[in-house]
Amino acid sequence: MSGLSRRDLIRTGAAGAAAFAAGANASPLDSARMLPAQLDKGAFAAAVAELRAVVGADWVFADADSTLPYLKSFTPDPLHEHVPSGAVAPASVEEVQAVLKVANRYKLPLWTVSTGKNMGYGCATPASSGQMILDLKRMNKIIAIDPDLGTALVEPGVTYQDMHDYLVEHDLPYWIDVPTVGPIVSPLGNTLERGVGYTPYGDHFFMQCGMEVVLADGTIVRTGMGSVKNSTTWQAFKWGYGPYVDGIFTQSNFGVVTKLGFWLMPKPPAFKPFMVRHGEMADVAKIVEAMRPFRMSNLIPNVVLMMGAAYQLAMFHRREEIWDKPESVPDTVIRDFAKTKGLGMWNTYFALYGTDEIIAAVEPIVRRAFEASGGEVLTEKEMGGNLWFEHHKNLMSGQMTLEEKGIMRWRGGGMCCFAPVAPAKGEETSQQTDLAQEILGKYGLDYSVAYAIGGRELHHLIFILYDKSDPDEEKKADDCIREMITRFGGRGWASYRTGVNTMDLVAQQYGEANRDLNARIKQALDPNHILSPGKQGIR
Structure with missing residues (x-):
């Protein structure tokens, strides 16, 4: 195989992906994973061992069988260019920080998802093969609902169904605005993709208020009023003080959003x-x-x-x-x-x-x-x-x-x-x-x-x-x-x-100055380029 490039192997389809991942004697399931281009098997195995020490062995998926669900996608991938190397599922912000520390040490690329149900756009599959899925589904707490202000603060794994059930259970006079497949998707994930729903609160990013973001180096940033000591207005006032930065964490790979605040619609008479x-x-x-x-x-x-x-x-x-x-x-x-x-x-x-x-x-x-x-x-x-x-x-x-x-x-x-x-x-x-x-x-x-x-x-x-x-x-x-x-x-x-499958192609249409600015922000915040490389064409 020494005469073949990664692209050549990808073009051979599932068999080529299997050969690259596990050698000529690989089982058919090995087409469900592909190692990062810059890591050999030994380095990848060492990274996996450290990740298991962080989140527990049950929450690292690094063999072909357990990785297979993360390959599911409805979008076309005729050249098998969106094959993950595995997945890791932390349960807390502290575990996210520890995972990022491991990823930085090994230069292991991580593709972040909340519930992985981004249907029509690739589900949980990464922008390029070999990335390990950073699956935040276990972080599924509804942290706070203010019954007076109608505000919510949630983790990535919370679904719209979870929110709906909470409002019904507590008899709160609010509606949750949903996208078309709301029961299985995340308000955090949908908002970060700037998705929409169908009530007067349908512009989800406009109704967002405050984020918690873990940067690539493990720094925790709270946007808006969230960085103020003893603040009670984190979900009440969007803008905070100084530059408004929430937008740079939507449709980007500049950080891992671990909490999202947003407004609920008062139930109309x-x-x-x-x-x-x-x-x-x-x-x-x-x-x-x-x-x-x-x-x-x-x-x-x-x-x-x-x-x-x-x-x-x-x-x-x-x-x-x-x-x-x-x-x-x-x-x-x-x-x-x-x-x-x-x-x-x-x-x-x-x-x-x-x-x-x-x-x-x-x-x-x-x-x-x-x-x-x-x-x-x-x-x-x-x-x-x-x-x-x-x-x-x-x-x-x-x-x-x-x-x-x-x-x-x-x-x-x-x-x-x-x-x-x-x-x-x-x-x-x-x-x-x-x-x-x-x-x-x-x-x-x-x-x-x-x-x-x-x-x-x-x-x-x-x-x-x-x-x-x-x-x-x-x-x-x-x-x-x-x-x-x-x-x-x-x-x-x-x-x-x-x-x-088309993030680079679309990014080109927004011009070189725009792409250069994104690249400069990326380099400043994620110098090892471990967070979702290729997302929205930002590497």
Whole structure:
């Protein structure tokens, strides 16, 4: 094997990864791990022994069998470039500090995850092979909930389900804002990726207040008011004094966030969910133009989801029920099947919150605008019991649901998400829709999308659904998302978030000055580059 490089071995697929990890006599399971490029087997074994002394032997996963769960991902990895070397799961801040000390000594790269459920973006897999997963799932304490201020302080392993159950158990008058698969994911992890939910508190980073961060050298930093002795306002006031640094620990690898504060939404006296149904793909521009004034004025206060019919159908149906040909499902086929389920080609979900009087005053204004756009404005009276309406009603009221996981069954378990951002303007929305359909059609993939409409911007969430078990399909999905990133970026529509397989590609679109600044911060805070190298293109 001396004539082969690591890249050559990766290109040989699982067998090559196994050969690199454990030699020619490796078992098939050895493809589940790959050693760091700069460590030989002896140094890696010594590092593992020290990590076991820190966290206990049961919480270091360094053989192929125990590492296998960390390889699970729905995103394409045709060249096997995202294979971990193992995982370590500390239970406390002190253990995190000790793990980092070991990692610095051996130059062992650590890929940090909270629950490892970053679905559509790589789950727990690292940006490059050989990294050991720093799994913070055991740090799962809800440290504090202030019932008066509606603030929370949690560890990385706490899930939205944990938070929801706590609020119910203690009969607290607050809602937790959730992403689409909230029960299994972490508020800390989702916030650090700048994810969104669907209530008026849907911008999770905006609602974040205070962090505890362990730097690469073991230093503990508390942001905002958290560094003040005897402070009682850590979760009440975001900004603190001096430069606001919380942002540099989101979508980065500059530290390990071990505590996160955030605000809970007071449960409103009244809540009314709506769906607006439009019948044609070309209606997308009219929907955005109708919605934008309401989002800018906050008359519609929550993050609005404008759902494409194909994505909606994939939640509860499989592709073969609708279309049995390899090319993209035609719009006419999607439209006809969607009608049988009470859906349009676009289904826009929003809610009104407050008192009965406030909702009664705003509803007629909203109705007139959307009816003028050609939409049917529907409520629980007309849609009650409809699977899709009930799902979005739950999301918009902070309830737990996992129904959107169903989209992975559409075409064989593969899924990656491309999330370009554009201004909330109808013309650009139409242009994005046309470009996405063109590229997906080229690869025989379906236009399964949602638009999330914020105050002045929209996120075009394009889900590339493919057969993960078919190497040709996996390669096709990988080529598709790379073409999308390149061509959308060329139009100024760069992604705000991406999977481990495309972080470098997206980072390039934000320019050399931006990348250089990130590199300088990285070098200052993590000179041995042990923390999640490659995350967001920062090495």
